[in-house]
Amino acid sequence: MKPEVTTGQGPLLLAQPHGGLEIPDAIFARLNPQGQARADTDWHISRLYADLVAEATVVSTPIHRYVIDANRDPADQSLYPGQNTTSLCPTTTFDGADIYLAGQAPAADEIHDRQLRYYQPYHDALREQLELIHQRHGFAILYDCHSIRSLVPYLFDGKLPDFNIGSNSGASCNPAIEAAVCKICAAAQGYSAVTNGRFKGGWTTRHYGQPERGMHAIQMELSQYNYMQEQEPWHYDEGKAGQLRVILAAILQSLVRVFG
Numbered sequence: 001m002k003p004e005v006t007t008g009q010g011p012l013l014l015a016q017p018h019g020g021l022e023i024p025d026a027i028f029a030r031l032n033p034q035g036q037a038r039a040d041t042d043w044h045i046s047r048l049y050a051d052l053v054a055e056a057t058v059v060s061t062p063i064h065r066y067v068i069d070a071n072r073d074p075a076d077q078s079l080y081p082g083q084n085t086t087s088l089c090p091t092t093t094f095d096g097a098d099i100y101l102a103g104q105a106p107a108a109d110e111i112h113d114r115q116l117r118y119y120q121p122y123h124d125a126l127r128e129q130l131e132l133i134h135q136r137h138g139f140a141i142l143y144d145c146h147s148i149r150s151l152v153p154y155l156f157d158g159k160l161p162d163f164n165i166g167s168n169s170g171a172s173c174n175p176a177i178e179a180a181v182c183k184i185c186a187a188a189q190g191y192s193a194v195t196n197g198r199f200k201g202g203w204t205t206r207h208y209g210q211p212e213r214g215m216h217a218i219q220m221e222l223s224q225y226n227y228m229q230e231q232e233p234w235h236y237d238e239g240k241a242g243q244l245r246v247i248l249a250a251i252l253q254s255l256v257r258v259f260g
Contacts, residue, residue, distance in 0.1 A: 001118065003061045003125040010055035011137040012256055013129055015144045015204055017070035017122065018042035020062040027067055035099030038064055040086075042147045043228055044236045049145055052245060053252035057129050061122045066090055066099055068114040070122045071144070071202035076111075079202055084154050089114060096154040130208060130215060139214035141177060141255050144204045149230045150223040156198045162226050163193035166201030166219035172209025173216035180254040181218060188247045191226070220251075 001022055019042045028036060046060060061070055068089050073079060076088040084096065091105045092098055106114070126142075133140035150160045163185040167178045178195065185193035201209070201219040209217030224230050227241035 003122045006058040008055035008057045013057045013142045016060035019045040022062045030104035040094045043234045052249040063118045142217040144219040147222040147224045150225040160223045161192040161194045162223045164199045164221035165195040168201045
């Protein structure tokens, strides 16, 4: 189950670590019904971002985050100390419910094996593509694509804003990149936005964002309410998604022009 890579000639890379649904049979059999439901998926994320900007590189993994979360610290250190979150190999849902049958959660040796099999290949692909983009343009912009249910009391209070922009408090990208994204989100009528709120950027944003090297990273956590049904069967809403895609296209196109 290798990462999926679509290469483009432009300066933008779209990372999609949480859209995959595949769980190996041996792991799936150890999950309880909560885990097998796979509710905490970035549903339809590849479809939502498809063909919004020319010549973007896309790196995604088909593996579901319950197998291993490709946007977590490989040492499994919390990215949000003091706040509820999930681990490198999650054992609970975003609502805090167990996902494994009793006694079936992975031990340390299995977690290490999953890192080698599924986590490392995704990050190897990210690094390789970012370096190629940097060689071609003198810089690279990683845009980390995420989405989550708008109401998840275990993780955050109240309803999540529609656009949640994360730049690790400005450390992961040139200020012009953050400003370009914020400007479009602020101008989007009927939508709300926040920068470096509950979601400041995960491992991908924090690790690859090295603006002093010309490596820029920014995360977008979207409220799923704006493009899909937020409960089973998780249907894609063509009408809502169509409106959102117009804004997302403007964001991505603005990023391509930042250093143009």
